[in-house]
Amino acid sequence: MSSNTIALTELPASRPLALRLHEWVTTVDHKRLGILYILFALVFLAVGGVEATIMRLQLIGPHKDLVSPEVFNRMFTMHGTTMIFFVAMPLVFGFANYLVPLMIGARDMAFPRLNAFSFWMSALGGIFLYFSFLGGDGLYGAGSAPDVGWFAYAPLTSKTFSLGHSTDYWTLSLLSSGIGSIGTAINIITTILCLRCPGMTLGKMPLLVWLNLVMAALVILAVSPLSAAQIMLLIDRYLGAHFFDTQAGGSAVVWMHFFWIFGHPEVYVLVLPAFGFASEIIPVFSRKAMFGYPVMVLATIAIGFIGMSVWAHHMFTVGMSAGANTFFVLSTMAIAVPTGIKIFNWMATMWGGKIRFDVPMMFCVAFLFQFLVAGLTGVTLAVAPFDWQLGNSYYVVAHFHYVIVGGILFTAFGAFYYWFPKVYGKMLNETLGILHFWLFFIGFHLTFDFMHIPGLLGMPRRIYTYEPGRGWDTWNLIVTVGVAFQAAGILFFACNLIWSYLRGKTSGNDPWDAWTLEWSISSPPPVYNYAVVPVVRSRRPLWDLKHPEDPDWRYE
């Protein structure tokens, strides 16, 4: 036997549990790390959901005292931090990890060990954040979980206003998960640039891969300043610097710039992979090639560039000059153009197709309608004077939940139903899936459609209770009722995952009659992915295979 032959002998089917868990902890396989990322995200989705539910119960009517103001403030801080850093980011990285190598015909990510390191750094971040419930009291006996809000504006984070260690755990948490994010971003970029199979030029990559490439570039650009700011905050708190310590001449506004130069590109970090899911699912279920592929790529790159220059629209109310406000109005509105182009191209892809409404497509169609609304309320917020009224009100809260839940989470659910058969070789149950969709859809609209209205009526965000007689009561009641439907939807989703994993219908390798490379190999894919490295000639290699009389490469 020569030394470069890889032994592919099957491992014995039943191994001790401890051994199997050990394999998961020490794995460097991109598919297992992808699954770990996604499981991690699902656990925190449940935790963040409980925190949101506590807030909504408190706000069901005026002057309720289910929880104290201190607890409420911790809940919105933990909810925001958890959902962004420990649900949305790991979901995005989990799917990227699992799918990108499969879609470009690679056997793994470029740096498998960096991949494992990055995942465990992110996991450590989640542990830091939640350890604050135990360790946040510190020696001062004040604190517990952080209560500074997820964007932690100075000077609330200074020693003067944040006693104990809650803010420190928040900082360490973001620092640690930030290192993980940057590591994974470097890995994704390198994988895409260096490991594509023969024939797959940049112009023939699946759109999901393109979107993840731009996403990873944005992660490096956006998370770096955030990490820098966290280090500065630590130096402020422990080494006596005064970057953000306003009582010693520091600047609260500098923190805002640092945070939002991360915070706004972060929105695109999350939404671009969601666009990726939609760009794979919509063509397959419309039975048509993606309309305007080059334009979709250009629009993605444009969103990446413009997305780096809009951050201060989060700061229209901090007293910037008229010139600065005007600039950020223009840059923010400009981003509506490439985003609009994307919606039109998805619509054109469906036009003239034969649309199959399986569960993945139901989620993606709902996404199109909801993202339209989210984009348009985004335009209203981009108008700086209008933002002086709407900013920091419940209208903003409704808007960004429309983006993150109505856009990103809906397509992510679609992605679960679409790729679960590839990951486990079993279909997710359709009946449970339809129940999941409709319950979550109704809950989403009850909660987030009606949440815009109290904002228009002057209700600011982050208040643990409100005065009666402001016309906010009924709207808040409806918003809270929606939570029950969303929770029921999530419950059906969880049952579906577990039930289908155990006894789902066998799916075969290509249940959706799809066109990208991952559907050409067995489900679940073998550890090495591709026994023979594939060669592609078009953006839809499996279409070429299935329609040798009319292959795509003649038209591209």
Place this chain on the structure above:
Amino acid sequence: MTPTNIFAPASTPADSIFGLSIFVLLNVAAIFIVVFALLAYVVVRFRSKRNDDRKEPAQIYGSTQVELAWTVIPVLIVLALFLASARVIASIQNPPRPPGALEVIVTGHQYWWEYRYPSLNIVSANELHVPVSDPAHPTPTFLTLLSADTLHSFWVPRLAGKTDLIPNHPNHMWIDPHEPGLFLGQCAQYCGTQHAKMLLRVYVQPRDEFDRWVREQQQTPQSAALSPGQRTFESMACGNCHTISGTPARGRFGPDLTHIMSRDTIAAGAAPNTPQKLRLWIKNPDAVKPGSKMPAMGLPDQDVDAVAAYLETLR
């Protein structure tokens, strides 16, 4: 009617925002209707039929003309919205300053508002009094916004958009209310535990009524003899945080109480200024506003009564 509706403007900045917002909303609604209708049409029209022949539909890879159309039209809409916004930004941020303008320095504290009228030599808290501004002879009020601790934001939706109060970073805004009345709002930037009960009340008064209020606020109350309540107030460190003009109490950490009885509310609008609530507030501030910076001094009941009785003389 909702007292904090952004679509019921009563002052020029709120009014110009209202006009712009209607223009923006009409545009956005038109786009919504067109795109929603197209999407709905596609979803209904092109769903696969039950007795489908399973043949793949015609594959179309793109069209330059169509792409150009749905690029150029949005660009034009964006330009229109941008120009409209730029005009309103300039008109609100660079206003004319007529000679009759009133200056007020607003300082945000955890969790209350301090108002200083430098030209009138008045210090007040939580309830802002300003004169009505007749559009023919405008007497706007210009606010300089400061913060003593964390961030806050001044938001009275019917009068103007919000502007943040940031330590080391003075901000400016202005209002010119066209009608008298009470206008409500509240702090709109998370500032700590009791952010929710940092309420704003702006009393817009006709000129003569406002002038009368000014004269009352300018008076220093004269008390003949030291009452038991005043003695307790001055000996129990109350004066370290509160000012009462004409007495040794000169603290600036809490609201100025010189004319506390001229106010309708206490604790930044969290409770009505009734004798009962005032006693409760002195005895146990957390019962009125948990997390407020006012400490419970542990006074025996008769001292609480005496201090309350003293405060009730401060008109």
